[in-house]
Amino acid sequence: MAAPLSVEVEFGGGAELLFDGVKKHQVTLPGQEEPWDIRNLLVWIKKNLLKERPELFIQGDSVRPGILVLINDADWELLGELDYQLQDQDTILFISTLHGG
Amino acid sequence: MCQVGENYGEPATEESQPAPRPGLDKTPVLDCKEGLPVVVIRAGDAFCSRDCFKAFYTHKFRAMLGKNRLIFPGEKVLLAWSGGPSSSSMVWQVLEGLSQDSAKRLRFVPGVIFVDEGAACGQSPEDRAKTLAEVKLILQTVGFPWYLVALEEVFGLPPAVLRCSAQEPAGTAGAYKAAVDSFLQQQHTPGTEGAEDSPSLAQQQGQLCQPPPQGPMGLQSPTGPPAAAQTEALSRLFHSVKTLTAKEELLQTLRTHLILHVARAHGYSKVMTGESCTRLAIKLMTNLALGRGAFLAWDTGFSDERHGDVVVVRPMRDHTLKEVAFYNHLFAVPSVFTPAIDTKAPEKASIHRLMEAFLLRLQTQFPSTVSTVYRTSEKLAKAPRDSHDTAHSEPRCLLCLCTLDVDGADSATAFGAQTSSHLSQMQPHTALAEAGMHPVPCCPPEVGSAQGCCRGPCERGDPRVCVLEWLCYGCRVNMKDLPSLDSLPPYILAEAQLRRQRAWVLQEVQEYLIADSDGEAETA
Numbered sequence: 001m002a003a004p005l006s007v008e009v010e011f012g013g014g015a016e017l018l019f020d021g022v023k024k025h026q027v028t029l030p031g032q033e034e035p036w037d038i039r040n041l042l043v044w045i046k047k048n049l050l051k052e053r054p055e056l057f058i059q060g061d062s063v064r065p066g067i068l069v070l071i072n073d074a075d076w077e078l079l080g081e082l083d084y085q086l087q088d089q090d091t092i093l094f095i096s097t098l099h100g101g
Numbered sequence: 102m103c104q105v106g107e108n109y110g111e112p113a114t115e116e117s118q119p120a121p122r123p124g125l126d127k128t129p130v131l132d133c134k135e136g137l138p139v140v141v142i143r144a145g146d147a148f149c150s151r152d153c154f155k156a157f158y159t160h161k162f163r164a165m166l167g168k169n170r171l172i173f174p175g176e177k178v179l180l181a182w183s184g185g186p187s188s189s190s191m192v193w194q195v196l197e198g199l200s201q202d203s204a205k206r207l208r209f210v211p212g213v214i215f216v217d218e219g220a221a222c223g224q225s226p227e228d229r230a231k232t233l234a235e236v237k238l239i240l241q242t243v244g245f246p247w248y249l250v251a252l253e254e255v256f257g258l259p260p261a262v263l264r265c266s267a268q269e270p271a272g273t274a275g276a277y278k279a280a281v282d283s284f285l286q287q288q289h290t291p292g293t294e295g296a297e298d299s300p301s302l303a304q305q306q307g308q309l310c311q312p313p314p315q316g317p318m319g320l321q322s323p324t325g326p327p328a329a330a331q332t333e334a335l336s337r338l339f340h341s342v343k344t345l346t347a348k349e350e351l352l353q354t355l356r357t358h359l360i361l362h363v364a365r366a367h368g369y370s371k372v373m374t375g376e377s378c379t380r381l382a383i384k385l386m387t388n389l390a391l392g393r394g395a396f397l398a399w400d401t402g403f404s405d406e407r408h409g410d411v412v413v414v415r416p417m418r419d420h421t422l423k424e425v426a427f428y429n430h431l432f433a434v435p436s437v438f439t440p441a442i443d444t445k446a447p448e449k450a451s452i453h454r455l456m457e458a459f460l461l462r463l464q465t466q467f468p469s470t471v472s473t474v475y476r477t478s479e480k481l482a483k484a485p486r487d488s489h490d491t492a493h494s495e496p497r498c499l500l501c502l503c504t505l506d507v508d509g510a511d512s513a514t515a516f517g518a519q520t521s522s523h524l525s526q527m528q529p530h531t532a533l534a535e536a537g538m539h540p541v542p543c544c545p546p547e548v549g550s551a552q553g554c555c556r557g558p559c560e561r562g563d564p565r566v567c568v569l570e571w572l573c574y575g576c577r578v579n580m581k582d583l584p585s586l587d588s589l590p591p592y593i594l595a596e597a598q599l600r601r602q603r604a605w606v607l608q609e610v611q612e613y614l615i616a617d618s619d620g621e622a623e624t625a
Contacts, residue, residue, distance in 0.1 A: 100441035
């Protein structure tokens, strides 16, 4: 049983437009059976934060190609991508590099 | 490759071991022994710590400029800044480059142009004002002379924008060396060696911080928002375009013309655009699909000399968007997000979007995709500019300003057949003229030379034909999605008419010339 986590989720490069234009979201993830990883976080974001056109942000179980993910200012590719286990107070930043955001 | 920048301080003593990804055995960053790894740059074989990423990034930018030797010392260079990540990064690289110590300092004189495209993208006046305020704030921080131009100003452009200057772009290797030498000499003549350096730097910076001589607004129009009528006309134009693909192309064309005009008006001989390697790879594939294959080398190469006197340079073409985004984030490079014409559009809305999605998706599975496509663009060679009077001998596309790739008598391809039939339907005169048969002029040549009724085969016919015949293949296809060409800015229509008139006169003259030489041949 994983304890509830408090993390900061940020959007940039135009990705924030899908979230009502809000860039920073301080969120509390509820406790659940399995530990929180990025894969779960994306599902949670889709359910709770994403306001419109989910296909422009999430494709399959990952982010849309062209959206970069930074975990505590480091490339998520260094940290195991979808399998990275979230820690309390982590900052997850999504930057869209797509044309037009 | 983490050793590219020579001086990034003493290596730290403690080694911060990153948790390497499975399959990442070789991690060059470890040689650097400095800081935490931050970014995987390419194909998982290299990742850098923060400092050495910065050195690597800056080196790449300067190497791109250095190896091409196109920008002369003291030359005026206009930085085309859209507010987006790549061009913002470019402006910051130039800013840093100018403030470095004397040996490494960039030596050109920059200015920044921002084109406000709000009207084309359907932004509300309030949003536009907000964006402009942000833009101005950043421009003031940068301190270069700047030009803030609204896209509406295309309605006030003169037709001369569309004429390629006959002037050869200066720039051979020898000329570059000579220019550098003379620049260095100039710098060294006043004062003694040691003392001279700092005042000249201060002087130069002082000069840079001055506002541009004509105030911040670039064109003739006074400061303030563009006229409502022009905004209206522009949004009407963009609304009338049927597909997003054609809209994007049109926007790009108009923007280029505007930047070109500002560059010429203020004596800039180079324009730098911030297209990244990722963007260029996408552009290459998109342009292939759009039927612009003949101009790939110009559209995606490092330098683009199609305009003659103003050369477009792409110094960011070695940086991937990922690098750019990381750099901007890590080093807090300010940028302005403005919704583009395709913001929130679905993935299949335009060829541009589709290609972007295609390449980026492929890139996630095959990490060398973008670089492979990009390397291909590097190998494309341009046909040399043959003579000094290229501008006169070869007709150029009215929109993209490339040499026309459409053969008037092209009947071998489906497109050729289609256009010629289209043209002949619309305008019997054109078909006749193209077939070499001279139509009977409606008035004697003496009368109808300039202003008379012979001026107007266009006016009598459809302006569409008149414009279409001066377009290259790709632009013709795009213009099919524009139901009425009347809404195009007047300078394009005026130039089309002028060209047709000139072609008319030329044909007339040529007829006499041929008759003359025939006669001579016979007598000889």
